[in-house]
Amino acid sequence: MNAPHPVAAVKAPTGGEVVMRCLEREGVEFVFGYSGGAAMPIFDALVDSTVKLVLVRHEQGATHMADGYARSSGRPGVVLVTSGPGATNCVTGLLTALMDSVPMIVLTGQTITPMLGKDAFQEADVTGITYPVVKHSYLVKNAADIPRVMKEAFHIATTGRPGPVLIDLPKDITQGPCTAPFVDEINLPGYHVPGRAPADLVKKAADLLTKSRRPVLYVGHGAVISNAGAAVMALAAKLNAPIVNTLLGKGACPEDHPLHLGMLGMHGTAYANKAVAGCDAIIAIGARWDDRITGKLSAFCPDAVKIHIDIDRAEFGKIIRPHVSLEGDARLVVEDLVAQVGRADTAEWMKEIAAWRKQYPLRYAKKGGLRAQYVLDRLDKLGSRECFVTTDVGQHQMWAAQFCLTTKNRHWLSSGGAGTMGFGFPAAIGAAMANPGKKAWCIVGDGGFQMTLCELATAALQKVPVKILIINNSYLGMIRQWQELFFDNRISGADLEGNPDFVKLAEAYGVKAWRVTRAGDVDKVLKKAMDYNDGPCLVEAEVVKEDNVFPMIPAGAALKDMIIEKPKTKMDKPTGST
Amino acid sequence: MNRGAQFEIDPGKVRRPVVEEPPTPLHTISLLVRNKPGVLCRVALVFSRRGFNIESLVVSPAISVPEYEAQPGEFSRMTITCSGDPDNLEQIVRQLEKLIDVVHAIDHTGQAVIESEIALVKLHVSLKERTEILQVAENYKAKVVDYGPESLILRCAGESDKLDAFIALLKPFGIIELVRSGKILMARGLETT
Numbered sequence: 095m096n097a098p099h100p101v102a103a104v105k106a107p108t109g110g111e112v113v114m115r116c117l118e119r120e121g122v123e124f125v126f127g128y129s130g131g132a133a134m135p136i137f138d139a140l141v142d143s144t145v146k147l148v149l150v151r152h153e154q155g156a157t158h159m160a161d162g163y164a165r166s167s168g169r170p171g172v173v174l175v176t177s178g179p180g181a182t183n184c185v186t187g188l189l190t191a192l193m194d195s196v197p198m199i200v201l202t203g204q205t206i207t208p209m210l211g212k213d214a215f216q217e218a219d220v221t222g223i224t225y226p227v228v229k230h231s232y233l234v235k236n237a238a239d240i241p242r243v244m245k246e247a248f249h250i251a252t253t254g255r256p257g258p259v260l261i262d263l264p265k266d267i268t269q270g271p272c273t274a275p276f277v278d279e280i281n282l283p284g285y286h287v288p289g290r291a292p293a294d295l296v297k298k299a300a301d302l303l304t305k306s307r308r309p310v311l312y313v314g315h316g317a318v319i320s321n322a323g324a325a326v327m328a329l330a331a332k333l334n335a336p337i338v339n340t341l342l343g344k345g346a347c348p349e350d351h352p353l354h355l356g357m358l359g360m361h362g363t364a365y366a367n368k369a370v371a372g373c374d375a376i377i378a379i380g381a382r383w384d385d386r387i388t389g390k391l392s393a394f395c396p397d398a399v400k401i402h403i404d405i406d407r408a409e410f411g412k413i414i415r416p417h418v419s420l421e422g423d424a425r426l427v428v429e430d431l432v433a434q435v436g437r438a439d440t441a442e443w444m445k446e447i448a449a450w451r452k453q454y455p456l457r458y459a460k461k462g463g464l465r466a467q468y469v470l471d472r473l474d475k476l477g478s479r480e481c482f483v484t485t486d487v488g489q490h491q492m493w494a495a496q497f498c499l500t501t502k503n504r505h506w507l508s509s510g511g512a513g514t515m516g517f518g519f520p521a522a523i524g525a526a527m528a529n530p531g532k533k534a535w536c537i538v539g540d541g542g543f544q545m546t547l548c549e550l551a552t553a554a555l556q557k558v559p560v561k562i563l564i565i566n567n568s569y570l571g572m573i574r575q576w577q578e579l580f581f582d583n584r585i586s587g588a589d590l591e592g593n594p595d596f597v598k599l600a601e602a603y604g605v606k607a608w609r610v611t612r613a614g615d616v617d618k619v620l621k622k623a624m625d626y627n628d629g630p631c632l633v634e635a636e637v638v639k640e641d642n643v644f645p646m647i648p649a650g651a652a653l654k655d656m657i658i659e660k661p662k663t664k665m666d667k668p669t670g671s672t
Numbered sequence: 673m674n675r676g677a678q679f680e681i682d683p684g685k686v687r688r689p690v691v692e693e694p695p696t697p698l699h700t701i702s703l704l705v706r707n708k709p710g711v712l713c714r715v716a717l718v719f720s721r722r723g724f725n726i727e728s729l730v731v732s733p734a735i736s737v738p739e740y741e742a743q744p745g746e747f748s749r750m751t752i753t754c755s756g757d758p759d760n761l762e763q764i765v766r767q768l769e770k771l772i773d774v775v776h777a778i779d780h781t782g783q784a785v786i787e788s789e790i791a792l793v794k795l796h797v798s799l800k801e802r803t804e805i806l807q808v809a810e811n812y813k814a815k816v817v818d819y820g821p822e823s824l825i826l827r828c829a830g831e832s833d834k835l836d837a838f839i840a841l842l843k844p845f846g847i848i849e850l851v852r853s854g855k856i857l858m859a860r861g862l863e864t865t
Contacts, residue, residue, distance in 0.1 A: 221710060225717055230772040233709065250772060283740050284706065284775035408766035 106271035109237040110135035113201065113268065114143040116244035119276065122172050124148050124163070124527055125201075126156040130176020132203030132216060135268035137174075148527065148556060151548035153180050155520040157187020158546065161196050162521030165507045166482050167528040168319070170197040170251050177203045178216030181223075181262075186514055188227040188258045193511025194342060195315060197256035199247055200228075206266040207235055220262050229257025234264065237272035245277045254287045255406040256319065288405055291420035291427045299377070299401045299418040300434035306375035306399065308443040309335040312358065312387075315342035315510075316380015316405060322425035323347050323503050326379055328432045334440045336447055338366040340381050341491075342510045345500035350479075355447065356456075359387040361492040364454035364645045364658055369447050370395060371653040377401040380424040383413035384511070385649070385671055393652030403427045454645075454658060456496050463638040464613055466490055466565045470497040472616050473535065473563065477624055481561075482507065482525040482534040486518035486542030489571035492643045494537045516545030519562060523549060526558035533559045533627065540566040540593050550603035553630040561623045562632040564596050567639050575642045579660075580667045600632040607632040696755040698727060699781040701765060702857060702865050703750040703774055704734060711773040715750065718767045724756030728854030737775065738864065747775070749865070751856045778864065780857055785865075787857040790829045792817070793842055794849040797824050805845055812838045823848065 107115070113136055117125065126148045129137050140147050150156040153175045160171025175181055181202040191198045204210070205217040221233045230250050232243045247259040303309055311330055317323065317339075323346045330337050330353050337347050338358040347354060358366040370376065376398050381387070383402075388394040391414065402409070402416035403424055410419040420427050458467035470493050478498050484507040485491040491508060500506040507525060509517040522536035543564055553560050573588040600607035606626055610619040610633060623633050647656045650670025705711050712731060719726050734747040756764075761779060768777035793814075797805055802824070809816065809826050812834065818825035828838050832855050839850065859865045 222713070225710070225714055226721065231710075282772065283737065284704075284769075285772050406770070408763070408770045410766075412763055412766075 106273045108135055108139065108269055109240055109263070109272040110139035110268035111142075112237070112240050112272040112274070113244065113263065114139040114145060116241060116276070117145050117172065118143060120244070120248050121169070125172045125174045126150055126159040126163075126524070127174030128153050128156060128176070128180060130178075130180045130203060130216065132177035132205060132265045133174060133180070133201075133263075134203075135265060136201065136203065136263065139268075147174075148552065150520075150552050152546065153183035154186055154516060155546050155549040155552065157184050157198070157200065158190065158514075158517050158520035159524035159527070159549075159552075160198050160200075161187060161191050161517070162484060162507055162524030163528040164191075164196050164198055164256075164524075165194075165521070166504050166525035168197075168504065169528065170199055170248060171524060173198065173200040175200070175202055176216065177205055177220070178218045180216075181220040182218055185224060185227055186512075188224055188260065190509050190512040190514040190517060191258040192227050192229060194509065195256050195319065196258065197251040198258040199251055200258060200260045202260060202262050203268070204233070204262045204264040207264045208266075210264070220260070224260050227258075228260050229255075231260040231262070233262040234267050237267045237270055238274040240267075240272055241274050241277045246280060246282060249280050249282070250285065254285075288407070288422045289426060290430060291403070291422040293430070295418055295420055296427065296430045297434055299420060300431050302399050302401065302418065303333055303335075303375055303377065303431070304436045304438050306438055307440060308373045309333060309375040309377070309438055309440065310369050310373040311335055311337045312370070312376055312378045312381055313337060313339040313343040313346050314379065314381025315340070316403070316424045317343055317346035318380070318503055320380065320405075320424040320426075321503060322379060322428050325425050325428040325432060327351070329428055329435065332432055333435055333438045334444065335438065336369055336444070338362070338370060340384065340387060340510070341495055341508055343381060344495065344506040344508075345503050348501035349499040350501055355451070357495050359384075360389070360647050360649070361496070361643050361645065363456055363496065364656060365447060365450040367645065367647065367653050367656055368450050368454070372446070373398050375399040375401070377403065378416075379403050379428060380405070382409050388413065389647045389655075389670070390650055390652040393654070464611060464616070464635065465641065466567070466635070466637045467493050467497055468613055469563070469565065469610075469616055469620075469635045469637065470494050470537065473537075473620055474498045476617065476620050478535055479505075480533075481505070482522065482529065482532060484508065484518045484522040484525060484534065484536040486536075486538040487513045487515045488539045488542060489567075489575065489641070489643050490537055490539045490565035492572075493565075498537070515542035518542060519553075519560075520546050520549050522560045522562075523553050523556065523558055526560050527556065533561065533624070535561045535563060537563045537565065539571060540564055540568060540596070541570045541590055543596075544593075547599070550600065550605055550630070554604050557629040559627040560630040561626075562600075562630065563623075564632065564634045565637055566593070566596065566634055567637050567641070568593055569639060571641070572643070574640065578640070578642070579665055580648070582664075596632065596634040605630050605632055607634065609634045609636065611636045697758055698753055698755050699758070699761050699779060700751065700753045700787075700855060700857060701768070701777055701779050703752070703768060703777045704737065705748050705750060705775060706773040707733070707745055707748045708773050711748075711771075712750075714771050714773065715752070715768060718764060718771070719752075719754055719756075722756065722760055722764060724754045724760070724764060726752055726754050728753045728852070730854040730856050751854070753855050776864070780859065780865075783859070785857045785859050787831055787855050788829060789832050789835055789855045790827065790853040791835045791839065792851045793826045793828070793839065793847055794818075795824045795826070795842060796822060796846050796848050798822075801845055805842070808838070808841050814838065
């Protein structure tokens with residue numbers, strides 16, 4: 095008869111514990127999550143981990159927090175939720191991250207492997223549901239795969255064009271033992287990360303730019319992600335060319351620089367749009383010619399030379415056909431370009447642009463009640479450039495883009511591709527957590543704020559210096575604007591009756607709050623909020639109920655059809671998307 | 673006369689109006705993919721999202737992969753024939769290559785490639801027509817794989833056009849069932865498939 099082995103067997107770690115060790119090895123500090131049955135083995139492993147849990151109040155909030163964390167720092171945001179409805183509540187956040195190229199890891203619990211596909215309690219085909227909204231995803235059926243999957247997931251999420259990666263973890267896998275060793279190598283044939291563009295193409299592009307008389311540098315999110323700002327400024331200076339940025343490109347280059355014309359596109363500045371309409375060469379730096387930018391494609395600078403710098407080769411030719419496609423990291427490609435360009439003959443062009451700037455400044459009415467534009471303009475002058483600024487979606491987002499200048503990279507966080515309402519507030523929480531000691535302003539509308547306001551509890555508990563500015567016009571303002579301009583002012587589903595008293599609501603969560611209703615009080619209240627850093631605080635600005643964002647290029651219209659102010663004649667319904 | 677009789681519809685033989693539509697151009701793409709669960713779904717979604725229809729799809733294990741030491745069963749080859757707007761085709765190929773599990777995707781439309789397909793055709797035959805059918809089969813080098821008193825199954829292999837012609841010739845005899853394998857192709861010489 096064999097005697098029992100004298101050395102006590104060391105208990106193998108559980109799959110959940112190995113997941114935690116992998117997160118630690120990737121340098122993850124926080125996991126934004128919400129528990130549930132299928133995720134319990136992982137939540138249990140959290141107790142002994144150095145990774146800290148930020149317990150949210152809705153899984154959508156968790157995804158937007160991880161998103162804001164990632165956008166503001168460049169480090170991947172991590173989400174941990176349970177199976178079934180917990181995972182499906184993440185779909186919106188995944189779409190938001192995918193559309194804006196944000197590195198994110200979403201860990202979802204799942205039913206035990208023998209019950210997959212059998213309609214078990216809180217079971218959903220999460221990998222099936224999320225195929226179109228992730229960069230990649232995994233369903234772990236074998237605990238031995240955990241280290242490799244975690245390593246690959248972080249690599250895929252953070253390299254090339256960043257994006258969200260989902261890992262579905264069945265409960266028996268995370269509860270059972272995992273003895274597989276940690277993995278340091280990546281083995282992904284068919285996944286390659288571009289670096290520098292080919293020298294001959296860079297030379298071709300450089301020559302085209304140097305020879306141009308009316309060039310424009312069109313800067314997008316890719317320039318933010320790759321920290322290309324300094325290189326782009328050097329390119330602009332060497333060429334003597336103006337810079338415009340997309341909604342997501344804000345902050346790559348400082349918007350208060352003399353060469354900067356502000357945002358272009360549907361609600362961009364008139365002079366930025368005129369510069370693009372009149373250019374003879376346009377170079378997209380980490381931008382993808384989105385329909386908000388181009389308007390009617392056939393009329394979008396048809397005679398200009400187009401150069402496209404992008405890390406994702408699938409973007410070349412998707413919208414416009416570029417004359418030169420430079421596949422690579424924006425910063426590296428622009429640095430190579432700077433070395434090759436010379437000064438272009440743009441003196442006349444710059445004079446023309448200066449005249450436009452003088453003739454068509456951004457304007458708003460100063461009388462007739464408190465204006466959102468005034469509040470945001472004052473916020474910009476009172477220090478928002480030093481803070482992280484997030485927005486929700488709608489008119490306030492466009493006004494914030496116009497009036498809150500961004501001068502630091504990664505300091506402007508806004509849902510562009512997906513336009514997700516409810517993004518702004520949780521994203522600000524994530525940004526504050528990623529950057530301790532820095533303030534975060536989140537500019538939201540009364541509509542969007544109500545979608546994720548339950549995270550007031552999370553913000554209060556974490557004591558983050560998040561300052562919520564609610565632009566309250568009691569409407570879904572952007573919808574109301576479209577209905578006024580294109581639908582005979584037939585208001586349908588845009589009137590937000592029944593809004594709560596936001597100040598009382600904030601106080602119910604233990605959050606300091608103020609209301610401002612008059613222009614004369616704006617500075618005082620904003621300063622109070624700026625100086626209050628014991629935790630989150632809220633400012634409700636009751637603004638004029640009906641106001642419109644101008645300039646505007648209706649969807650599908652040409653740049654030359656830009657409207658600077660409300661037209662006197664009736665307008666046709668726009669033909670472009672949304 | 674029972675006036676209702678002219679409107680009786682036998683559920684087994686519903687008449688559908690014959691609409692002559694211009695044939696949509698077909699494109700053939702061959703992919704080398706990692707043999708992971710879900711890769712087929714991800715590939716199919718690239719087509720469906722852009723309004724392309726997959727006319728045929730063949731997947732099977734790949735043996736060797738350029739510049740890579742492949743484990744058995746690690747890779748698969750897919751040959752997809754699809755119809756849709758030709759202007760979008762380049763985008764589709766690029767989006768396929770963007771998938772993490774796709775090693776490469778190549779559009780072989782219009783190129784000189786070796787292609788092959790198999791069709792199994794089940795026919796209802798009386799003794800009278802049997803000889804004629806067998807003559808057609810011999811002409812197309814098709815083999816009789818099932819020989820019954822009232823039916824016949826023919827197996828024919830070759831290029832898709834050849835199969836189309838073969839099937840068209842057999843139609844007047846009354847095809848009961850037709851199963852085609854879908855096209856597989858291989859690039860000529862040392863070109864990559």
